[in-house]
Amino acid sequence: QKVRREVLGDAYVNNAAKTTTEFNRPFQELIAEYVWGTLWSRPGLDRRTRALINLGMLTALGRTEEVKIYLGAASNVGVSREDVREVLMQTAIYCGIPAALDSFRAAQQVFNEQDAKKSE
Secondary structure, three states: OHHHHHHHOHHHHHHHHHOOOOOOHHHHHHHHHHHHHHHOOOOOOOHHHHHHHHHHHHHHHOOHHHHHHHHHHHHHHOOOHHHHHHHHHHHHHHOOHHHHHHHHHHHHHHHHHHHHHHOO
């Protein structure tokens, strides 16, 4: 859970814990073990690079809600808004304009929400 908290933040992890049920608990445990305990803890790629790769892959797959999760965590791992823009520009060519457009919309939504919180 340590790596997951460092990347996604306490609020996200706490919310995930609150929504864990007996039905989805095995899946949550699988995510905790393999995604955060194994994959994100491996040497070889830093967290920034892993997050950028995820943004590209999730855009290609059309997983906009998951894109939003990594956009929200971007600053935790050193990903700038300019980095996000460049990844999404790359996906426009390699994955298609509609996929990139969905992620650009998601990014703008997340960034607007972040900016609103900063100005409160």
